[in-house]
Amino acid sequence: MSVLVSSKINGDDIEFVCEPDETLLDALRDRVGLTGVKEGCGTGDCGACSITLDGALVCSCLVLGAEAEGRKIETVEGMADGDKLHPLQQKFLEHAALQCGICTPGFLVASKTLLEKNPDPTEEEVRYALAGNLCRCTGYDKIVRAVLDAAKQMRKTAKKGKTNG
Secondary structure, eight states: OOEEEEEEETTEEEEEEEOTTOBHHHIIIIISOOTTSOOSSSSSSSOTTEEEETTEEEEGGGSBGGGGTTOEEEOGGGTSBTTBOOHHHHHHHHTTOOSSSSSHHHHHHHHHHHHHHOSSOOHHHHHHHTTTOOOSSSOSHHHHHHHHHHHHHHHHHHHHHHHHO
16 A cells, blocks of 8 residues: 655655655655665665755665655755755866766765764765765765865855854
């Protein structure tokens, strides 16, 4: 028997129907149309399907769609503000921190989660926070540099906002 699930996804109230044994990954992609959530391994080992669920970073392949009832979900699709990219997205482009793109959404969501908790991370802290995300195409140095550069830009923007506000 199918399950009706009501969630807040990327700020919008969304309802979808899924099977009781369907993963949140599959529900987000196939039922809601959020294809930025990628399946890399299906076992929670690669981080390609990373989302936030009530603010916690999780692999959506390890969560059932029915468990999203009443929960707040954020995916890579919720990062940009219309046509204006999130600073992390912009810095990933500027630093060429992506290649095939399968892992990129997971890295972006994990990086955003880190910077929301720690706006001034060290390189070691960035590497630790992203350790659950795997990339088979590129080295991690460009990704780490992009995150550190985005953090710097976001701190400057926040500082300007405080002095102007």
